[in-house]
Amino acid sequence: MSISLSDIANLAKRRGFIFLSGEIYGGIAGFYDYGPIGFGIKRRILDDWWWFFVSSRDDVYGISPAIITSPKVWVASGHVDEFIDILVECARCKSRFKAETLLEEAGIKIQDFSMESVKNAIKNNNIKCPKCGGELSEPRCFNLMIEAHVGAVKDESSVVYLRPEIAQGMFTNFKLISAIVGARLPFGIASYGKVFRNEISPRGFIFRLREFEIAEIEYFIDPNEQNNCALFSEVENIEVKIWTKEEQKRELEPKERTIGEAFNEGIFSNMWHAYWAGKAVEWLISIGIKPEHLRLREHLETELAHYAKQTFDIEYYFPYLGWKEIVGIANRTDYDLRRHTNMSGEKLYLTKNGKEFYPYCIEPSFGIDRIFLAIITEAYTVRDGKIVLRLHPKVAPYDVAILPLLKKPKFIAKAKEINTMLKLERFATYIDFSGKIGKAYAKIDEIGIPFAITIDHKTFEDNTVTIRFRDTKNQIRIQVSELAKKLRELKYNYIMQ
């Protein structure tokens, strides 16, 4: 029996993972609130991401740029031009078209894509609906960036944009950061946070959102050293399905390759691009995604973003949605630093042997909410008609549950004592003495807590408790004094099945 999106949404609602935002007023499409369990999991994902890509490394620096910044940033980045679509609608069949595509197909070239010139071009060339031949409506502007206003007066000069990506915060701070940290190439700047895109129709539970969390690294390399990656041995042997654009065009299946093989085949735009694709896959697997549910898919030329030379999506196989993007790894070249240098006048380039040059940039960009959904989907299993969420302990909402076998004062007191002890050891504990033990086990299985400590009669004889394993229901008995050590061992040596 395969799981559906509504199974996931149902669990999410029932157990406090995630809810439609403002639901008491009917909600708002594309915006969701994370509840206690969901945010517990999401925070663990973000923490582990930060550890893997920032804290555990010496070459990546973490920052936190503002969500709203100078609107000029978005002009320079190309988002003001590229992120705005002018749409026309057929008055008869109601189909909508991008004005740009429509004019292109009609072989008409116009200099500027202002509303006026699009309107005139359509009128003067008597362009009709390509589907039904009907009359086209007035062009309308659809901006994928969400606008806001700052200051007391709400006019054109007060317009700001909610960031549609974090990357620009890394580029605009490039000079300051590289000077402060004394960074030498190659090095990266990383961040995570909320971004906003005015999607036309958000769909698929939390799959397409208007406000979502992205974690990004902008990794800067010397354009003359693109194929000199000293860290390549870290990823060389990682195996993953890779689907090149040629294979897609020729309708061939994706092929299993190691990152090393793929690089040697010339599939990646450079060695660092291959390296970061490998690291992204490595991380996803380390938090519980099965390798067979992942693949790297190269963007076709028509899909490439305005800034990208080559992009690979890491796609995850959602049983109810098919293969969908959860991570993108783009080679942005020197596009952004060059644009910002030209627009701002600041020198966002480096000097080597007296020669000025722009670093190239490889950008791994992680859609955290989609990864959250993938992790929940991956973990969702049914045992004896009950849901067991087999999350990796690293991303479980709590480390351990503490349950008294009986709801008697001395059992509860002992549970509280152990709870306090483990909290002092920095475990995220979950204590529950509200119901019966079987019911408590079922509940913690559903929210994915990997281990449960049970206080039973024997506890009062010899100060031992049992640790019960979510995945097997097996129990082991252990001295209370050994608990912290054992739990730490279990958490970090956990092997996904």
Add this chain to the structure above:
RNA sequence: GCGCCGGUAGUCUAGUGGUAGGAUGCCGGCCUGCCAAGCCGGUGGCGCGGGUUCGAAUCCCGCCCGGCGCACCA
């Protein structure tokens, strides 16, 4: 944004014009004492707004939200 379908306790669901019912969850009690046992009691609902009608969960209109298809997804 267009088209089709839908929206009843936290969740699942019965109810097609006449007193909203059940299951589950949640809270309390009894009992039991290691994997959602049982019994008793309690809590909680017709997405929002307008209209038709003596009377609307039910019919009509608008909106909001969701699902599917199209379009969109740099």
